[in-house]
Amino acid sequence: MRHEQEFTDLLHERLGELRAQAEAAVREALARGGSGFQARLERDVLVAERSGLLAAFDSGEHGLCFGRLLFRDGRDHHIGRIGLRRDDEARTPLVVDWRAEVARPFYLATGHAPMGLRRRRHISTEGRRVTALHDELLDLADAERTGHEGADADAVLLAALDAARTGRMHDIVQTIQAEQDRIIRAPQRGVLVVEGGPGTGKTAVALHRAAYLLYAHREQLAKRAVLIVGPNPAFLGYIGEVLPALGETGVLLATPGELFPGVRATGTDSPAAAAVKGDAAMAGALARYVADRQTVPGPALVIDHEDGELVLDAAIAEDARAYARATKLPHNLARPAFALHVVDALTAQLADRLGADPFGGPNLLGPDDIAQLGKGIALSREVHAAIEELWPVLTPQQLVAEFLADPVHLPEEDAAAIRRRGGAWTPADVALLDEAAELLGEDDAAARAAAEAERRERVAYAQGVLDLSYGSRTQEFEDLDDEDAEVLAAHDLIDAERLADRHEEADHRTAAERAAADRTWAFGHVIVDEAQELSAMAWRILMRRCPTRSMTLVGDPAQTAEPGGLGTWDAILGPYVGDRFEHVRLGVNYRTPAEIMEVAAGVVRAVEPGFEPPRSVRATGVRPWARHAADLPSAVAAAVAAATPEVGRLAVIAPRPRLGALAAALPGASAGPEPDLTRPVVLLDPRQAKGLEFDTVIVAEPGEFATSDLYVALTRATQRLGVVHTGPLPEGLGVLEQEAAPAAVA
Numbered sequence: 014m015r016h017e018q019e020f021t022d023l024l025h026e027r028l029g030e031l032r033a034q035a036e037a038a039v040r041e042a043l044a045r046g047g048s049g050f051q052a053r054l055e056r057d058v059l060v061a062e063r064s065g066l067l068a069a070f071d072s073g074e075h076g077l078c079f080g081r082l083l084f085r086d087g088r089d090h091h092i093g094r095i096g097l098r099r100d101d102e103a104r105t106p107l108v109v110d111w112r113a114e115v116a117r118p119f120y121l122a123t124g125h126a127p128m129g130l131r132r133r134r135h136i137s138t139e140g141r142r143v144t145a146l147h148d149e150l151l152d153l154a155d156a157e158r159t160g161h162e163g164a165d166a167d168a169v170l171l172a173a174l175d176a177a178r179t180g181r182m183h184d185i186v187q188t189i190q191a192e193q194d195r196i197i198r199a200p201q202r203g204v205l206v207v208e209g210g211p212g213t214g215k216t217a218v219a220l221h222r223a224a225y226l227l228y229a230h231r232e233q234l235a236k237r238a239v240l241i242v243g244p245n246p247a248f249l250g251y252i253g254e255v256l257p258a259l260g261e262t263g264v265l266l267a268t269p270g271e272l273f274p275g276v277r278a279t280g281t282d283s284p285a286a287a288a289v290k291g292d293a294a295m296a297g298a299l300a301r302y303v304a305d306r307q308t309v310p311g312p313a314l315v316i317d318h319e320d321g322e323l324v325l326d327a328a329i330a331e332d333a334r335a336y337a338r339a340t341k342l343p344h345n346l347a348r349p350a351f352a353l354h355v356v357d358a359l360t361a362q363l364a365d366r367l368g369a370d371p372f373g374g375p376n377l378l379g380p381d382d383i384a385q386l387g388k389g390i391a392l393s394r395e396v397h398a399a400i401e402e403l404w405p406v407l408t409p410q411q412l413v414a415e416f417l418a419d420p421v422h423l424p425e426e427d428a429a430a431i432r433r434r435g436g437a438w439t440p441a442d443v444a445l446l447d448e449a450a451e452l453l454g455e456d457d458a459a460a461r462a463a464a465e466a467e468r469r470e471r472v473a474y475a476q477g478v479l480d481l482s483y484g485s486r487t488q489e490f491e492d493l494d495d496e497d498a499e500v501l502a503a504h505d506l507i508d509a510e511r512l513a514d515r516h517e518e519a520d521h522r523t524a525a526e527r528a529a530a531d532r533t534w535a536f537g538h539v540i541v542d543e544a545q546e547l548s549a550m551a552w553r554i555l556m557r558r559c560p561t562r563s564m565t566l567v568g569d570p571a572q573t574a575e576p577g578g579l580g581t582w583d584a585i586l587g588p589y590v591g592d593r594f595e596h597v598r599l600g601v602n603y604r605t606p607a608e609i610m611e612v613a614a615g616v617v618r619a620v621e622p623g624f625e626p627p628r629s630v631r632a633t634g635v636r637p638w639a640r641h642a643a644d645l646p647s648a649v650a651a652a653v654a655a656a657t658p659e660v661g662r663l664a665v666i667a668p669r670p671r672l673g674a675l676a677a678a679l680p681g682a683s684a685g686p687e688p689d690l691t692r693p694v695v696l697l698d699p700r701q702a703k704g705l706e707f708d709t710v711i712v713a714e715p716g717e718f719a720t721s722d723l724y725v726a727l728t729r730a731t732q733r734l735g736v737v738h739t740g741p742l743p744e745g746l747g748v749l750e751q752e753a754a755p756a757a758v759a
């Protein structure tokens with residue numbers, strides 16, 4: 014213990030030195046000022062690079078070193094959240110980044126396959142203090158004893174699983190399991206589907222995979238950024254601290270409704286409307302709708318022009334339209350071809366009339382005269398108005414709003430489900446907007462200008478960095494040392510492409526920030542959580558954002574609830590990659606104790622007899638309970654009062670129509686569209702509860718849940734589950750022990 018404490022102290026000392034160096038470099042660069050493009054560029058590069066280092070050092074504050082590998086050949090490595098090296102000539106590693114290849118035995122070695130290990134040590138810390146050691150002997154011939162050899166190698170894992178929840182997901186670098194490690198480090202290329210039941214660590218694995226890929230392919234991914242798509246804002250808040258805690262910031266977190274820059278999808282669709290809008294048929298309907306806007310006049314348009322009347326008839330418009338469509342360009346980009354053709358035709362018409370030889374000879378106008386006529390026509394406001402009428406310039410917003418007001422090319426029933434005049438955009442509309450933007454060839458100029466204006470308003474980045482380093486001084490840094498110099502030096506480096514893009518005004522934004530403002534951004538890797546929920550139309554957006562198809566898709570078909578959800582992975586991926594995707598399964602549930610999982614599985618088995626849930630890694634001996642009540646809100650309030658733990662979090666999960674009454678009965682609970690999950694009591698509907706977890710869960714009126722929603726709700730608890738109902742219990746929950754109401758209410 015003393016030795017590991019001394020070593021930890023040394024690491025924190027080194028981290029402090031490195032932090033001080035990075036801060037000094039930033040401050041010096043900013044003070045240097047300098048004018049001119051080159052000077053500013055250099056300063057930017059340095060500031061960005063050092064700020065990346067500072068972020069990594071910050072992440073090393075807690076649990077900097079959590080493991081040690083002692084090899085049979087004498088090698089001895091400490092493993093940490095980030096890597097640090099000594100300040101000697103050889104830059105000797107002090108602690109190795111958990112993602113480095115040499116750290117792998119920490120996660121994979123077993124007694125059967127020790128990978129050269131003699132001993133594996135788990136080091137538990139609180140702040141800078143080493144609190145416990147757990148040694149596993151992998152070489153039984155090893156006679157050395159430290160007194161920390163554990164009979165139970167899973168003690169560290171079980172302690173993590175039992176810990177009270179905080180409303181924020183934590184990283185699992187200390188306890189990644191072998192099956193998870195293989196997924197985290199799977200090759201970057203291609204589509205990897207990770208499937209598993211509730212609590213099998215799909216989300217945790219996806220996030221650690223992002224961290225791993227950013228480490229292993231730093232140069233490429235710092236440039237292109239990683240996109241992580243999650244089902245709702247509360248979920249993104251829940252997972253948002255994991256990657257920063259691992260020192261990674263090159264990631265954009267978004268819901269599918271946030272993928273169209275400049276649009277905030279605050280509206281909601283009925284399930285029927287969401288299903289129609291999510292269907293792949295929508296792409297065809299929109300394409301035909303755009304084609305409808307490329308019109309030919311019924312009666313010819315007669316245009317007043319200074320040199321005489323011009324007649325734009327159906328024949329001219331049809332020819333021009335065929336010509337423009339043949340370019341295969343999107344609508345707005347093909348319009349100049351249409352306009353050109355119309356202007357040429359009208360010019361020929363005018364020239365025929367003005368230059369006609371009364372004696373029947375060839376036209377009297379020369380090429381220059383005709384060119385002059387053409388110029389006049391091309392500049393004519395009336396001609397422009399006629400072209401605009403036949404082939405208007407369209408924005409995605411305008412097109413989709415008009416389409417929704419009067420949907421066409423759909424069966425009447427579908428059209429009726431989505432018909433809407435005005436109102437806020439919904440998440441399902443975002444997929445339509447993106448589709449429209451593709452069809453129209455909108456160049457995003459407006460969105461870019463808006464993003465740029467926002468950027469200018471922000472406090473200067475460089476000043477922000479300085480403030481950050483000063484601000485954090487008050488917290489007294491642990492001295493961390495900087496790991497693998499090569500890793501950290503490459504951290505967040507500004508890439509050549511970005512430099513080349515620079516104009517007079519430097520662009521301080523990270524790749525992730527720039528990606529957020531750019532509809533056409535191609536991400537280096539895309540991770541989709543709760544992937545089973547996405548509609549065919551939402552997949553179209555994601556595939557456009559990831560032309561390399563380097564993707565990790567995470568989901569559980571048994572938890573599918575969205576009406577537009579697609580079902581099988583073959584159906585989802587077939588149109589994009591055929592059958593060329595990897596499919597892996599996680600089978601151990603780390604969240605839900607066996608007692609609760611058994612009940613949840615029973616609910617699914619009632620409709621799907623052969624259903625096999627993931628195996629719970631632990632049992633708590635605490636049985637879930639049910640309570641029949643006359644009045645739901647007061648019974649739930651009493652159950653919450655009786656169950657709220659001193660530490661940890663409690664969630665009440667109820668059908669959406671019940672939330673209002675329950676919120677009134679639970680004044681202390683956080684509720685609404687974006688609840689604060691760090692509060693002791695949270696009130697959610699089952700969709701909001703997706704992906705989250707709480708120490709205690711109370712499910713209200715389970716008879717009103719759809720089966721998949723109920724399965725989600727029942728599997729959110731890490732410790733205790735209760736059910737309060739006024740109506741009958743759904744099949745499968747009858748096994749619950751009925752409990753009397755708490756004394757105060759009874």
Ligand SMILES: Nc1ncnc2c1ncn2[C@@H]1O[C@H](COP(=O)(O)OP(=O)(O)OP(=O)(O)O)[C@@H](O)[C@H]1O
Binds near residue numbers: 188214
């Ligand atoms: N190797 C591990 N060590 C420690 N904790 C783990 C490990 N794997 C998973 N967990 C924990 O188990 C819980 C469930 O993980 P996670 O949320 O990633 O599961 P999931 O498969 O996404 O679940 P769901 O489908 O229900 O959303 C989390 O608290 C996570 O931190």
